[in-house]
Amino acid sequence: MVATKPELLATAASLEELSLLADAGADAFVIGESRFGARLPGEFGLEQIGEAVRIARGSERRPRIYAAVNNLMDNRTVGELPAYLGRLAEIGVDAIVFGDPSVLMAAREAAPQLRLHWNAEMTSTSYAQADYWGKRGASRIVLARELNMEQIVEVKQRTSLEVQVQVHGMTNIYHSKRSLVDSYLGHLGKAPEQVDSALGQGLFLMEADRRDERYPIYQDAYGTYMMSSDDICMIENLHELLEAGIDSLRVEGLMKTPAYNETVVRAYRAAIDAYAADPAGYRFDPSWLAAIRRVQDPSRELSYGFFYKEQVY
């Protein structure tokens, strides 16, 4: 029996990376611009998104292009949303990703044909929430990275929406509207200009009692982000998600080089293809993980994230 293949979803920092990762086997991309989308590896204005769609349509694999419209929106931005979504629809993106209901409101008004992926990151936590947003037009729920395998599988069993989970890379663990690095520099008597705290500048935090873990931190116009100290890597156990029928597997490329992301996409592509060709005979191939390990930053552990954790509260 040949199984239905889930989508392998990647991010891209540029059109070049998008082409590279499409060739490496990505089935879909989330791209966008920071005015509307949060925590993106690179800026894709409407023109670049249009170009990405053209590249995708012209390529053999025809990857899907999703636009990230997942910021927490303020009053000023919601005024711009209808026109923005209208343009995205004209350009022909395959879906938009959102986590603020203002985007749903704007889509109903300006672009009702757009497919909607609900992604509120850490607060997308149950099948019941999936159904809620499904009834309001979403075709996909992107699950919180803080759920475990059992919970993910149950969501998939109980909702009719497509289910997306992140299988590789870092996750956002804290988002503040405050400019916390600037505030701290002020406390140290330094001017904010003395330190470039933007994405990609390599700033990290170390908690006083956890000296072996580095938590990347960066600032942009919308606040301060703290990121996980480890990278999720589910390549060894991908079959569990494949068996569960998860619809989309995301490889997060934030703060990684195109070469790293290419390696990771190739590894997951190989695993997904191998499983689809022969689910019963599927075996994890250690060379997939070995390839990732060769390019992995040694200060960042590859982990199972929360897939096998029991949390308390």
Next chain:
Amino acid sequence: MGMTMNKPRYQGKRYRLDRPELLAPAGNLEKLKFAVHYGADAVYIGGQKYGLRSGADNFSFEEMREGVEFAARYGAKVFVATNIYAHNEDIDGLEAYLRKLEEVGIAAIIAADPAIVETAQRVAPGLEVHLSTQQSVLNWRTVQFWKEEGLPRVVLARETSLEEIAEIKSHVDIEIEAFIHGAMCSSFSGRCVLSNHFTDRDSNRGGCCQSCRWKYDLYVDGDTIAEGEEQMFTMGSKDLCMIRHIPELIDVGVDSFKIEGRMKSLHYVATIVNAYRQAIDAYFADPDGYELRPEWLEEVHKAANRPLNTGFFFDTPGTEDHIYEPEEKAAPYDFAGVVLEYDEQTGLAVVQQRNHFKPGQEIEFFGPGGTFFKQTVDELRDREGNRLDAARHPLQEIVLRVAEPVRPMDMMRKRIR
């Protein structure tokens, strides 16, 4: 304060309430009673499930029923925070729980998870559903979405400014609730899983261990830029306090003034509610002649646990709004007791002990509406008339002479330095 007073005031509307509601936290039944007695129009509590303060006492249904009855005597309402983001396994039992809340007379739930919102609307239509601040609502379109979903009230994200509230109010006729006092997440509430990562405790189901207040080294170019403990990075925020800005909050049309703190003490809740109650009432009694009274501010500082600021109402918080140095207790006072009885003939009061006190100590009594006096502790006796060298035992009933008349539920604090 001068800076902000020069700006034009935003004029909004309260659509359903003729004056704003003062909404207070109550971690247990006693705190509920005191919050209401000291002037809260409504209190919010946590039940045994679905709330974000798993460390608080939290209410049984029986206690809720008693709390609702007590509050009703003052014309006050009781809300229940059901503000977790539910996981699959939390959904079972939700319907029964919500029906039970409706049955015991709860007026509203405060919910963030749309699954809880929808379930409440379906199975417990007598409960109002208020959208929690955990949904991080910052804009009018999102407020409109929730209004169209049938919610009568939205609690805004603490990141919303007065100007933004005014704009929201101009677009949507819905009750707006805003935090006006208390501790703040430095992140968007709900958009933080530091506890999950550091301690495997789920912050969005009540397990937050306040990792934002821990100490961190910030590394730039591979090196830490801190020099010593007091130079370390933290995300910890000062606490919100809007007592100086009651007129602006009223004029912008905030419908419910919310005080944070289901984990806070009885003394804290009574003191803070008392101060805001007086300020709101003074404004409505004479809007043009309104002035901030220094004693309100003094009272607030006697309960404050941390340095205070105005959050995001006027501007985005900066260096001065975060706590990098070790935290100091703001005021040299401690809660000492609660008045149970008073005898006008003898001038003696019975006080239930809540903290050690002894003869010679400076104490002060306060009650609802701003009654207040100071005195020194004179002779102490127990109920049987035995003289005591100190009030040592929690909940012990102590007889002492008071300098002015007091009433049951008045509170007593002592000076500690």
